[in-house]
Amino acid sequence: MSQSTRLRIAIQKSGRLSKESQKLLKSCGVKFNVNEQRLIAHSDNMPIDLLRVRDDDIPGLVMDGVVDLGIIGENVLEEEQIERQTLGKPADCVKLRELDFGACRLSLAVPNEFSYQDASSLEGLRIATSYPNLLRRYMQEKGINYRDCMLKGSVEVAPRAGLSDGICDLVSTGATLEANGLYETEVIYRSMACIIQSTQSQPDDKQALINKILSRINGVVRAKE
Ligand code: PRT
Numbered sequence: 001m002s003q004s005t006r007l008r009i010a011i012q013k014s015g016r017l018s019k020e021s022q023k024l025l026k027s028c029g030v031k032f033n034v035n036e037q038r039l040i041a042h043s044d045n046m047p048i049d050l051l052r053v054r055d056d057d058i059p060g061l062v063m064d065g066v067v068d069l070g071i072i073g074e075n076v077l078e079e080e081q082i083e084r085q086t087l088g089k090p091a092d093c094v095k096l097r098e099l100d101f102g103a104c105r106l107s108l109a110v111p112n113e114f115s116y117q118d119a120s121s122l123e124g125l126r127i128a129t130s131y132p133n134l135l136r137r138y139m140q141e142k143g144i145n146y147r148d149c150m151l152k153g154s155v156e157v158a159p160r161a162g163l164s165d166g167i168c169d170l171v172s173t174g175a176t177l178e179a180n181g182l183y184e185t186e187v188i189y190r191s192m193a194c195i196i197q198s199t200q201s202q203p204d205d206k207q208a209l210i211n212k213i214l215s216r217i218n219g220v221v222r223a224k225e
């Protein structure tokens with residue numbers, strides 16, 4: 001496959017970052033129409049193609065140089081980076097800047113009846129999470145041994161279902177924890193959406209377009225501050 005002359009930007013197809021990612025690019029003057037059935041949306045006024053994928057695929061697509069830019073939550077980026085470093089796969093990319101949406105935190109939480117002092121209260125216990133690498137890094141720093149319960153979804157119901165003692169999950173308002181009889185004990189990672197670039201060297205015209213988009217993003221984000 002030859003390298004595309006058009007700039008490829010990966011964004012989340014549908015989900016919490018999807019609308020904001022599209023809005024940001026539109027406010028930078030990139031015109032496009034999304035067809036919900038299509039993976040790719042071509043810009044009408046700039047040599048840019050948007051690749052609409054699952055958010056989990058975005059860091060890898062950028063790190064493998066399949067796309068040039070990606071808009072992704074720092075939590076997913078960092079999780080993938082640790083995973084790839086562990087596997088010896090390419091894990092490099094450049095974080096161009098943090099964006100002003102997608103704020104959340106990855107936190108430890110336990111059932112309301114759990115008497116929690118500090119992270120060592122979880123010694124030997126089972127923790128459900130979709131972020132096993134970020135959790136492992138945090139618990140290793142604290143020197144705490146725990147047992148894994150890897151779940152891609154429904155993490156918040158794991159303790160009630162008897163699958164785990166606690167959880168490590170994303171929180172924004174805290175309503176989901178509360179609705180499931182859990183309380184937040186420690187924030188292990190704070191995240192925002194960010195824009196990342198592949199480390200592959202780019203032809204001058206493509207890099208100039210990346211610089212133009214980035215400078216417009218800087219303007220758009222600053223204007224809102
Ligand atoms: O289908 P795809 O794989 O692309 O999407 P996804 O389901 O994996 O991700 P999605 O759309 O839920 O989230 C995308 C990104 O949004 C995350 O990786 C974060 O960077 C960011 N984000 C910001 C959040 C939240 N806030 C958030 N609150 N992601 C998930 N949540 C969930 C959380 O997992 C929990 O279930 O919302 C619930 C908690 O919310 P509160 O408000 O009740 O605390």
Ligand code: ZN
Pocket residue numbers: 054055056
């Ligand atoms: Zn996902």
